[in-house]
Amino acid sequence: MAARAFAKAILRGVFILAAALTMVSMFGQTQPPVQRYSLVIGLRPEKIEYYKKLHAAAWPGVLKKIKECHIQNYSIYLQEVEKGKFYLFSYFEYTGEDFEADMAKMAADPLTQKWWKETEPCQIPISRRGPKEWWSRMEEVFHLD
């Protein structure tokens, strides 16, 4: 009987631990502190094929730096929004604590600078862009988790 009581006590304790680990893991996965960003910029029609080719095989070091700067679920979309005028629309999620500092870190990376020497001549910033912007941030008017 003592053995059974001892085993029961251990069993109860370890089940509580299992439940706690499961909950920590679930909450850790489903509720990261995410800030959503969406940016827009023009794309020169004659550069579309080159831009797509570059991004179909983006440089691994550039992708690694993006991840290091706490960016995840990053997509870029293309559409001919007005006749002959093409725009790129990006969406990504930022999980760090200092976006400005992470962007400065990215901008200081020599390989990223080299990548931008390829991509920037393809792009045309919108006329309404902010003083320090290349891509322009958009306003979020709706969100549903």
Added chain:
Amino acid sequence: MAARAFAKAILRGVFILAAALTMVSMFGQTQPPVQRYSLVIGLRPEKIEYYKKLHAAAWPGVLKKIKECHIQNYSIYLQEVEKGKFYLFSYFEYTGEDFEADMAKMAADPLTQKWWKETEPCQIPISRRGPKEWWSRMEEVFHLD
């Protein structure tokens, strides 16, 4: 000694269970079968405030129907892409198995139809839209998880 061996065996078994539960929970959360969509449409300048107001307090029944149709992480962004020309860009993730069928289900919902009677007069489809499109789908040229 028998009690200790018994307790040890239970301890080992329940730790394996705890580890298994944690892993199931982690993988279940991080790898849903997601298809990303991004759409674009124009927004009439004189309707911007009304459109924003509508979406700041979107109807609960409309949101419920969106979820029922397997759409998650749904955002809409706004920017003045060209002088005096405003565009809405949407991004969402589809987790169902038949997108066409889910969209038909949404379109058949009377409350969603009523909602669209409010939103559609605010919007201007792009000239390049497909035959059955209202919002136009964009092409994904880059993605990083």
